[in-house]
Amino acid sequence: MLMFCPTCANVLVVEEGPKSYRFSCNTCPFIHNVTRKISSKKYPKLKELDDVLGGAAAWENVDSTAETCPKCGHDRAYFMQIQTRSADEPMTTFYRCCHPQCGHRWKD
Structure with missing residues (x-):
């Protein structure tokens, strides 16, 4: 003090x-x-965190692909690609399992 x-x-x-x-x-x-x-x-007031992936609305109109879920083994997953690093780095692909009871998310 x-x-x-x-x-x-x-x-x-x-x-x-x-x-x-x-x-x-x-x-x-x-x-x-x-x-x-x-x-x-x-104590400092913490700022609110922004959802980098856009929240639940970002997954509404995405395509699905033949990708196996590492959690449940389902053979289809929704995907989207986002540029998370500098422009000379490749895009990051985010997946979400298509199985309604799973919904596991991972990135590649």
Whole structure:
């Protein structure tokens, strides 16, 4: 936790005084004795994650191909290709199993 000097607005440093710890300013004579425990927690607000593949709507109008699902062994899978790296790298192919009870997703 940072504390600032009310006189010159510099950061206060912690030092050991004669009886207890204290905050002191390095540029002016300001001193604040610590008489109780000082703590403060502030958690940052996390931003919402975007679904890179476009969510469930992205899989609505995709084609299927003869690809075996590694989870259930079904012989058909939906697929889509997305450029996930730089332009000189090949596209990444994403698959989703066509079997209604499986729906396993993987990439190639």
